[in-house]
Amino acid sequence: MALDRITLSRFRNHADTALDGARGFNLLVGENGAGKTNVLEAISLLAPGRGLRRAALPEMASDQGQGGFAVGASLAQHDGGEPVRLGTYTEAQAPSRRRVRVNGSEASAVSLGEWLAMGWLTPAMDRLFMDSAGARRRFLDRMALAFDPSHARHATRYESALRERNRLLADERPLDPAWLDGIEVQLAEHGAALSQGRIATLGVLSTALEILPEEPFARPLLDYDSGGPTDCADLAAALRDGRKRERSAGRTLTGPHRADLAVTMAGKAMPAANCSTGEQKAMLIAIVLAHAELAAKGRPGVLLLDEVAAHLDPLRRAALFDRLRSSGAQVWLTGTELAPFADIREEAAVWEVACGAVTRM
Structure with missing residues (x-):
């Protein structure tokens, strides 16, 4: 199974965004501040926890919580069966309360971990080994959660x-x-x-x-x-x-x-x-x-990589793509240009992100 038909409504700078036709590799390309990382953050909320930025829920809404936000996705099945519909949202009357639905029914945020094994790597994590013990505990707990919801x-x-x-x-x-x-x-x-x-x-x-x-x-x-x-x-x-x-x-x-x-x-x-x-x-x-x-050997795996390829030399970039290709996880990557992704361009779904709008390339 893999994520597809990902939708963002009133999420940060995305008023109404949909990404259809996802593949094993998925590239989000655009200038800094265009909203690429916001898409990754939205996807990260389809797992238990506070998301890859650990931001407060009202901060994620485009109007700072006044109207709430919604994130949804279909979890396609390889056997062609009916997709599993996952969604998480907040409401104007309770902007700090996160709600979850699975196939239209109310569910707990913890239950999302039963459907996806989510992981990510962001530039903010680069100093993990120099950071506080608390940051390393959160990193370890996120990995443990992917094995055991x-x-x-x-x-x-x-x-x-x-x-x-x-x-x-x-x-x-x-x-x-x-x-x-x-x-x-x-x-x-x-x-x-x-x-x-x-x-x-x-x-x-x-x-x-x-x-x-x-x-x-x-x-x-x-x-x-x-x-x-x-x-x-x-x-x-x-x-x-x-x-x-x-x-x-x-x-x-x-x-x-x-x-x-x-x-x-x-x-x-x-x-x-x-x-x-x-x-x-x-x-x-x-x-x-x-x-x-x-x-990814236990449940469908999703890996979110924010600006990771641009900081690697060509040898390490090629090695990274080879490892990702064989990992079994669906991978979402961001970058400011397509050049660093030349090795996977033909096999990837690519979207251009600009001012909170997403266009398939």
């Missing part, structure tokens, strides 16, 4: 329980042990599931990356600092035993919200943060490609 539910419930526990720890009134017990049960249950999902994801990714050559993309080695116990019972005990210390700190100091993804360049045995900008980009591409290939 329930990962989003565990993340949401863990964050909710964490906020409640931190609120109690910061309160000057005496702690209620029974109330803390109940919160910590939830925190341990969903925290352990969160950690185990991340570890499982890194396990299959590491296996795939082990067989990659050092060139043309640098081979990364992945490791995970869990931030605390990964077993439910052990995490619950650590939370209970740490109450006094964490009351003094006013926040929870143990759990997967303290975790980090560690990446090392195999050829130099050097932490990614100490590598050159080009080496960091090459490792990031290697991780994203390996993940896309693995994720």
Whole structure:
């Protein structure tokens, strides 16, 4: 299955846009600010989460939430069966509430993960290895979600329980042990599931990356600092035993919200943060490609690549297209000109984007 008939209504600078006849490769070409990345962002909302920009929902509406927005797509089936209709939207009366429909019926955002394994790479991610641990956790969680849609539910419930526990720890009134017990049960249950999902994801990714050559993309080695116990019972005990210390700190100091993804360049045995900008980009591409290939084996895979080809030399660009061609994922790419995509031009669907309008080329 693959996405087709993608529609954007009142989404950022797209008043009424439709993209028909999508292929394995799909190119969006236009000047900076034309609205290419906006199309990718809209597609990213057909998966659980906040989209590739992590923007607030009212910001995505062309009128800043006053009228809401809508994004839809058909998920075509290879056997010729009836397409699955996916859609997400907001309404004027509730601009911060995201709603989802699957085949016309109300559904949860988490359920979108049952239909598509979505991944992306944007210029904002280029400094991932220099960024905060939180940014790397979000990157890892996005990859885990593509393998297991329930990962989003565990993340949401863990964050909710964490906020409640931190609120109690910061309160000057005496702690209620029974109330803390109940919160910590939830925190341990969903925290352990969160950690185990991340570890499982890194396990299959590491296996795939082990067989990659050092060139043309640098081979990364992945490791995970869990931030605390990964077993439910052990995490619950650590939370209970740490109450006094964490009351003094006013926040929870143990759990997967303290975790980090560690990446090392195999050829130099050097932490990614100490590598050159080009080496960091090459490792990031290697991780994203390996993940896309693995994720597309379970559910239809969609990979969104914003301005990735223009920053690669011809050798690496050709290698990128070869990997994408064999990945099994549907690929959407953006660029300011067609020249970098010469190798895939004949097999791709191409649209010119200008001022929020899209024209098939």
